[in-house]
Amino acid sequence: MTDIPPDHPRYFSLMTRHRIVSGVDKGITSQEGLIAQGRGEAFDYLTGEKTLPFAHAAEYAASAMMLLGKRRVISVNGNAAALVPAELVQLSKLTDAPLEVNLFYRTEERVVKIIRHLQAHGAGQVLGARPDASIPCLASQRSKVCRDGIYSADVVFVPLEDGDRCEALVRMGIQVIAVDLNPLSRTAQQATISIVDNVVRAVPNMVKMVRDLKGRDERYLQEIVRDFDNKKGLADAMDSISRHLSEIM
Numbered sequence: 507m508t509d510i511p512p513d514h515p516r517y518f519s520l521m522t523r524h525r526i527v528s529g530v531d532k533g534i535t536s537q538e539g540l541i542a543q544g545r546g547e548a549f550d551y552l553t554g555e556k557t558l559p560f561a562h563a564a565e566y567a568a569s570a571m572m573l574l575g576k577r578r579v580i581s582v583n584g585n586a587a588a589l590v591p592a593e594l595v596q597l598s599k600l601t602d603a604p605l606e607v608n609l610f611y612r613t614e615e616r617v618v619k620i621i622r623h624l625q626a627h628g629a630g631q632v633l634g635a636r637p638d639a640s641i642p643c644l645a646s647q648r649s650k651v652c653r654d655g656i657y658s659a660d661v662v663f664v665p666l667e668d669g670d671r672c673e674a675l676v677r678m679g680i681q682v683i684a685v686d687l688n689p690l691s692r693t694a695q696q697a698t699i700s701i702v703d704n705v706v707r708a709v710p711n712m713v714k715m716v717r718d719l720k721g722r723d724e725r726y727l728q729e730i731v732r733d734f735d736n737k738k739g740l741a742d743a744m745d746s747i748s749r750h751l752s753e754i755m
């Protein structure tokens with residue numbers, strides 16, 4: 507796999523795919539994560555495999571929202587851990603947001619492996635191994651959370667997942683920032699800020715933005731969040747997909 511020539515037109519996408527496959531080999535990513543990645547790739551293809559203006563605006567507002575949060579938490583699943591471990595650790599340190607492993611296809615073994623993987627990339631304490639609270643009205647394994655983490659957060663950053671937890675968190679009054687390449691997904695539709703971009707671009711972009719915004723006063727950050735229109739961002743993402751499709755056909 508690593509002998510893919512760097513000038514291959516799909517080099518970046520293939521290398522990203524390789525990271526997910528290697529996540530499965532290491533026991534970090536679920537097999538279902540491969541299917542999720544495939545779905546993401548299809549949407550990424552349709553948006554031109556780059557960060558478009560609507561995604562950039564969402565990432566900027568999300569960075570401001572992370573800095574404004576009083577109890578912000580970064581939720582990590584098997585795909586995000588395989589794709590952007592070092593960047594998630596950087597974002598966690600810059601925003602003082604604990605990392606919490608929260609899985610849909612939860613096994614205790616995988617939780618521990620993800621925690622160790624994040625720690626190998628520089629993380630200190632990572633939450634998630636001993637959940638002691640539950641998200642109300644959520645039947646899946648994702649409901650298992652830590653009282654000092656996601657349960658009492660005011661802002662949760664969710665780099666890609668299936669949809670029902672996002673809805674449940676919003677119902678709890680939590681502001682949810684989600685990264686999802688599919689603007690039609692339940693996650694994207696329910697989140698407070700929906701970033702329609704690949705996590706491999708969105709998280710590094712946010713690391714840079716948070717660094718730039720860190721010294722700014724609260725009023726400035728609040729204005730960025732207030733001026734952001736999530737519905738418009740999702741509509742722009744759909745427009746961009748339709749335009750791209752009509753150009754191809």
Ligand code: PTJ
Pocket residue numbers: 535536538539540541542543544545546547549583584585589608609610611612666667668669685686687688691703704705706
């Ligand atoms: O590690 P676990 O057990 O928590 O499981 C994680 C997955 C992702 C397997 C689980 O949450 C799942 O099954 O998710 P879905 O329902 O397949 O949804 C994943 C969403 O993420 C889809 O809407 C994809 O389009 C999107 N997606 C996939 N890869 C990326 C992505 N969005 C951004 N960047 C990606 N690289």
